[in-house]
Structures are given as C-alpha cells and as structure tokens.
Amino acid sequence: MASRTIVCPSCGETEELSGAPSPEGIVITCGRCHASWLRDSVPDTCATCGGTDVQERTRALTQYSRGTQLSIVGLGSILLCRQCDARMFAWSESGRPVPFAYKSAAMDSTAHEAGRTGDDVHIDP
Template sequence: MPRQMTCPGCGEEDELTGERTESGIHISCDACGARWPRDTPYTCATCQGQDIHMRPQALTQYSRGTQLSIVSLHYIPLCADCDADMLARANRQKPVPGQYRSAASRRREGGEETGNLILPR
C-alpha cells in the first residue's frame, strides 16, 4: 500500500527525493534538508503521533443523473487523536467519505480542517 510521505521537519509533501543505500531507502526534503529512513512507522502530519490506523475511503461518482455510487475504495491513514471522529465512524464499518482529508496525511492549520464537511448519520 503506498504511503503518503510528509517531511517530519517542515511538513513538505512535494519536494521529497529518495535514495537507495545499503541500509535501505532514505528520504530527503529539498525544502528544509531533513533526512530520514523511509520504512519508519507512520506519523501524523498534524500532531506527530504514531497511533495511525488505515481505513477505507470511498471513491464516488454520479453514475446516473443524481445517483451517487461508490466505485472504489482505497485506504488512508487516520490519526487516533486528530481524526478521532472519522476513525470512530470508520470503525462502525462506514467508509470515510471521498472529500475527507485526514490530519495524518495533511497538516491542519491550527488543528482545524478548512471548509465544512457534512456527514450522513
């Protein structure tokens, strides 16, 4: 399963490069110069916690007019602290909505996600 890479130093997601060495693959951040081994445990991009759970996210499209259909699922990381409400929803066997962006993969400004998210019960 592919990982969402985020620099532990500055939170950069795009300017990252990997280098294969004898001890494994090391990732370097071109923005701040931080370097770390790729195969480390997941960490939350918002709180730097390591209690991360992979849960399915629904990928949807309108198949017939206004009929919304789940066409695929993929797994995203959810932080037990920052994404607690969404993790509880996912633990009730409900997929994470496609428009949800987890705090574990994208740093939240001031701990709050921008925009409103209305979820069905």
C-alpha cells in the same frame, strides 16, 4: 503539503524512496543505500499531532449517478489519526469508507487549520 515522512532506517534518506506492493505489504526501497523494508513495519505518525495512533482506512472514490445515488467507483486508502480525525475515525471504525473529499489531519497538518475536515464533509449516520 505535508504528508507522513518515511525515513530509511539505514541511512536516514527521506526523499529517494520508492514503494512497491508485495504479498506482505508495501516494500520501500531506498534509492541511496538500496536498503529495503516493509513500510508497515515502521509506525506511521500523524502529520498534525505527531502521534503514532494512526491507522490506514479505506477511502471511497465516489460519484453521483442518477442524481441522488452515490456509487463507489473505486477504493483507495487514507491515514486517520485517532485524536485529530476522531470523528472520521469513528465513522470508518464501523466499516464505512471515508468520503473522498475528506482531508485527513494525519496526512496533512494544514487540514484542520484550513477547516477542511469534519463538519464540511457530509456523512450520513
């Protein structure tokens, strides 16, 4: 599964990287050269189109309780591309969390080919 690639700005390492939260954001540390940097200072790129117009959005971890009521049991984050995830991007733009079942094209280049985005995810207007 493809996801966004984080590259060490010092040595180009892409695998031996670890992230840790800090007050300024996620700090990535390179296991090879021990450089560390703020993840958010490196632009994210879309796994599908390669564009940089992607944003991190809130994703709901939900479950149905009492049959029909959907309750949010937790929140995570997901990357959305303004182009490839246009529909969900607009949805989240209005402050609503992205449904957990949604596969982001910005994070997974196979999401669209497999038809797992968009219309198969039920969202209420």
